[in-house]
Amino acid sequence: MLSADVRQQDGVVIVAVTGEVDSHNARLMRAALASALGDSTPRVIADLSAVTFMDSSGLGVLVGKLKDTRMRGGALHLVVTEPRVLQVFAVTGLDAVFHIHDALDSALAAIGVESPQV
Template sequence: MGVDVLEMTRRQHGELVVVSLAGEVDVDNVSKVRRCLDEAVQTHGPRLVVDLTALTFIDTTGLGVLVRQLAALRDRDGTMALVAPDGQVLRRLRRTNLAPLFPIYDTLSQALA
């Protein structure tokens, strides 16, 4: 791998903050993802939606960051939802038994409703 094809965007939506990840999350760039999520929460508050629609791959280190972020938000009475339409990312969440931890939506508009 080694090619950094990850794109991250962040925007406020009412009291929610949406972080969209596109491309691949792996051990090479997972620290950037962690930093982006931390900054989003620090700036906009503890209600996070992570949009994985455009994510083509996530490895176990990436999943670990999501789980740790969820735990940190719960400590602050925050929330964290994922947008993961059917595909590789959702299958991986299910296979690792992490899916039940999160509210998971098919589309961003559902998550924001």
């Protein structure tokens, strides 16, 4: 089962996702990230530290939201700690596309000082 919790901290929206992200439930993560984008210039962290599995559906959601965020001059960072999930990013080359952190604190520090995309 997948769950997502959206909260704000220091002007950053954090979407904490828990469980397995696959083709049957990726829409739940998409909806949570969409609500996080809101109407302002978004600074979003997808905390995936409690995600134990992710397939291409989940990656597709994240790539789409990264594009949306950048088009609006914002930033999207990820927290990924599960080795199997990290491997999915590495195998697909998406580890070079996303800002991936091993802890929420480092993601908050990085996104707090990041210049908006132009």
